[in-house]
Amino acid sequence: MALKTFAEMGAIQRSNPEAGITFMPGIEYLEAPSAVYKALTEAKAKEMGMVGFRLLKPEELPDSKVKLGFTYDSWCVNPMMYCSFLMRRFGFRGGKVLKVEVRDPSEVFEIKELGNVDVVVNCSGVGFNDDKVFITRGQTCLVANTCDATVTRQNADGSWAFCVPRNFEGGTIIGGTKEPNDWNPAPSEQVRRSLLDKFAASYPSILGSEGKFVVLKDIVGRRPTRKGGMRLEKEQVVGGKCVIHAYGLGGRGYELSWGVAEGVATLLAEHLAPGHGRIASSKL
Numbered sequence: 001m002a003l004k005t006f007a008e009m010g011a012i013q014r015s016n017p018e019a020g021i022t023f024m025p026g027i028e029y030l031e032a033p034s035a036v037y038k039a040l041t042e043a044k045a046k047e048m049g050m051v052g053f054r055l056l057k058p059e060e061l062p063d064s065k066v067k068l069g070f071t072y073d074s075w076c077v078n079p080m081m082y083c084s085f086l087m088r089r090f091g092f093r094g095g096k097v098l099k100v101e102v103r104d105p106s107e108v109f110e111i112k113e114l115g116n117v118d119v120v121v122n123c124s125g126v127g128f129n130d131d132k133v134f135i136t137r138g139q140t141c142l143v144a145n146t147c148d149a150t151v152t153r154q155n156a157d158g159s160w161a162f163c164v165p166r167n168f169e170g171g172t173i174i175g176g177t178k179e180p181n182d183w184n185p186a187p188s189e190q191v192r193r194s195l196l197d198k199f200a201a202s203y204p205s206i207l208g209s210e211g212k213f214v215v216l217k218d219i220v221g222r223r224p225t226r227k228g229g230m231r232l233e234k235e236q237v238v239g240g241k242c243v244i245h246a247y248g249l250g251g252r253g254y255e256l257s258w259g260v261a262e263g264v265a266t267l268l269a270e271h272l273a274p275g276h277g278r279i280a281s282s283k284l
Ligand SMILES: Cc1cc2nc3c(=O)[nH]c(=O)nc-3n(C[C@H](O)[C@H](O)[C@H](O)COP(=O)(O)OP(=O)(O)OC[C@H]3O[C@@H](n4cnc5c(N)ncnc54)[C@H](O)[C@@H]3O)c2cc1C
Pocket: 100, 101, 102, 103, 123, 124, 125, 126, 137, 138, 139, 140, 164, 176, 220, 221, 222, 223, 224, 246, 247, 248, 249, 250, 251, 252, 253, 254, 255, 256
């Protein structure tokens, strides 16, 4: 899914620079790499379809705690620009938006303004009464500093230090915490300090010629996470209709988005195919 999204983001970036996508190096530093990471070679990464993958030399690692590092071609998105681009495209191609809070995906079949609905895609992030779903709180800090790469450091204690440049004068996200089931909406100043210090220690050039961060704001968000991974599944509903579930993407909603969309399109095609889905289920 990540590879599909990588290819699609490349195509959009080339055709629509206003969509807010920037291609830049991804850099990863690992203090305690798992066996899977350790087994990663340049040949294997190429075989997997990764572009520009290269293992970092020991002298390129930020400190002796980092045991493995690599770089590869990646992309970053300015979500404000990208979401407004998608919304404009959706409207231009005939999509209509109706804002309604529903208690269950099946409720959508009954909304009069929508006419005769055949298929509902449940891309609600957290799903509906799915006991495998939980939120993962994340505190990050938006800074005005620019950065020439998207850098992620996984520490041995399980914590992370990362940056995601938004580009287009959108600043750079410095993160971040991962706190399952924590609903606290308030950012902590102490956490902000620690995130900024830890990231600057790993990638000092972010501080620029002034040698400091320019903080724009603290951000607290909730990643829609699901035990066992996301749900991508078609559910037949009485009357030959169906709900396609596509939620629970955790902290990778953008990274996997076009792969998920492809999965949804495949399930939709199955539903519409003669002898499958719609026709078979109309006997229900
Ligand atoms: C701190 C943090 C860092 C992140 N970093 C990254 C990253 O580096 N890379 C990445 O790819 N992703 C990242 N994400 C994750 C990304 O934001 C999510 O994965 C993504 O937003 C999920 O997209 P989604 O469309 O599935 O769900 P959402 O964005 O949650 O959208 C769900 C939609 O469904 C609607 N909805 C929900 N319930 C109902 C209801 N009952 N009735 C009507 N409408 C409803 C909501 O209003 C919303 O519009 C991060 C998130 C956080 C919080």
